[in-house]
Amino acid sequence: MKILIRSNFDLLLEALRKNNYKTIGPTVRDGAIVYDEINSTSDLPIGWTDKQDAGNYRLEKRNDDALFGYVVGPQSWKKFLNPPVYKLWQADKRGHNFEIIPEKIEETKYAFIGVRPCELNAIFIQDKVFTSGEYVNKNYKLRRDNAFIVAVNCVESGGTCFCVSMNTGPKAEKGFDISLTEIVKDGHHNFLIETGSEKGEKILSEIPHRTAVQNEIDSGNELINNAAATMGRVLDTSNIKNLLLNNLDHPQWDKVAERCLSCANCTMVCPTCFCTTIEDTTDLTGEHAERWQKWDSCFTIDFSYIHGGSIRNSVKSRYRQWMTHKLATWHDQFGSSGCVGCGRCITWCPVGIDITEEVRAIKESSK
Amino acid sequence: MNPMIPNPYIIQKVKKETQDVFTVELIPAEGEQKFSFGAGQFNMLYIFGTGEVPISISGDPNKSDVLIHTTRTVGTVTKAMSKLKTGDTIGVRGPYGSTWPVKEAIGNDVVIIAGGIGLAPLRTVIYEILRERESYGRIAILYGTRTPEDILFKRELEKLKSRLDLDVQVTVDRAARGWNGNVGVVTTLIPRARFDPKNTTAMICGPEIMMKYSISELMKSGLSAEKIFLSMERNMKCGVGFCGHCQYGPEFICKDGPVFSYKKIKHLFGKREI
Amino acid sequence: MESLEKILQQHPFIQGLAPEHVQLIVGCAKNAVFEAGKFLFKEDEEAGEFYILRSGKVSLEIYTPEYGPVAIQTVGEGDILGWSWLIPPYFWRMDGRAIETTRAISLDGKCLRGKCEKDPKLGYELMKRLANVFEQRLNAMRLQLLDIYSIKVPNKK
Structure with a gap:
């Protein structure tokens, strides 16, 4: 393990930029930390x-x-890997016919600075959704393949964090190019640095660093362990799939629906929620049409519309869909939970609905 | 190939089937590509400037030179589609989804139960099994629709009816005198059809409630859940599992369906607002 | 020619009935054939018969002044037809018109009622079987009432 000293941190950013990465990281804006x-x-x-x-x-x-x-702030890296709005293609009228012109896929190489372990796991989950099946989301794959990931391990946990329950943190185990553990202690400010790929090693070789001594490594571990021990929330995941799927008619869904505003905030802030819709537009001449892909949410009533009406008409059914998908059916679809325990859905719910509490309520009444 | 980009197809023919149902025949705009698909699959059809909808394929899976879709004008896109003419272009993505168990049903009696426009996706099965008629046992085609005027593929049905190796029954929900066929819902035809419940594959397509009643009638006559297949419908935007809209419990209707064995979705089927 | 008894025993409605009960029913039975277009009965006529249908097809129709006769249901092979013989004041509530040559065993309603009164065991058995038919027809009617193939959809809440 290596040490990068705080005063050399800019050199890491410079090295990434020199390697043609666009450096994306946390910054303060509008009273929140955004990417x-x-x-x-x-x-x-x-x-x-x-x-x-x-x-x-x-x-x-x-x-x-x-x-x-x-x-973590309200945003996650999905806004770069699977942007909230983007054009898929345009079509131009040619007499009675039309021609479809695919939108050129943007080839930006992103370096993500400060990817939390839970977020890294969220990226793995979206990889499964978009690149592991018969069809591949080309736009996503290109951005993902090009991305450089600087993970930052958590040395403190937030009030709504539960990555320990979801086994997604607080330490990044794999899938990063570089991982950092920030240690501010006794007047020293250093980063323990690990590489996870050749790309990562190359960047590290371009910046000054030294080998870490044992007590630095120990400090890092201690901090991470401390974060793990002070999670703001706990989610009991034992038998959770069956628990939820066997309780599709549980009265708790009615209860949560009395509070839920169906505002879709939880799905927008969730780093794994991947649903999108498409919008077809035409200009005023009617000669030019475009198709845009936009993030969508299972909390909207139109989401499940088929001829005749919406399948999920009640708030209850929409909340149930979201939660059972995230925690139960995701296992069937993609082999893991769809939740990484980042706590965003709890923090950003305007009425403070807490997914861990909802699970607990069902669990306790089903004993 | 990017699955999100439609391929241009030219309309060769538009045929009005009934007051609100029409068939389009499409050929690829470029080259001599063949279009191969399985019975039960669907395409996403794009109408310039209006939008895109999933429509099941209603043509013969063994004829790959022309792509046939039969649909009903129920929304803006299908309405716009119904106004297209020979020579116009349609964008096609597909074929997507699972297929009817045509191969698995070999050696069995087959009961095909269609309600309304549900006959369109099942017509592909009829083509398939008639091509190898001798590989199957008894075949019953039970079709229910609203009125005699709403009967789809009338001439084809008449032809099928005249065959001695098929039991074709059509029923309507209402009719004035002059209609000498059956009146009543399609489920009433099930107890009258002849099949060996221990050795029968049933394939159902129609409104969900009609499929529900049909399943219960089939089970009553002794069929088991794994031998009953149905085609499900949910909102769909992408057709390839990315958009999340068509989820039905753990299933994505677009890629795990639309055809499911009843056994697979039994725990969800009929559950409200799933 | 097959005996009435044998024919009855093979009919889904009668199948499994105790032989002595079948015997009782045979006492009220006779063969009937209706050519296509012939009425088995008409609305408001006295309902004297209970038909066990062997083959063919019968259309049940209600006459409306504006639209003429409207077909509500068709019944055929394996079905039974008519329960007005059981329910006072014993009048048909619709028209029954053969749309194909229809063969049936016609049971005399009055005779059958008499046997059932005398032998409640037979009566109960027949009632159970009839209740089953009522249930099936009612269910089918409910589905029919939904008008599921209609484009118009009743407003959701």
């Missing part, structure tokens, strides 16, 4: 942390200058 292009360390949320609870998020100043001293 956007960052040009230097000064764009990072230095000295900020986030306080999170059900229906509650706010930034606070830390008493140190940690670069990654927050947990």
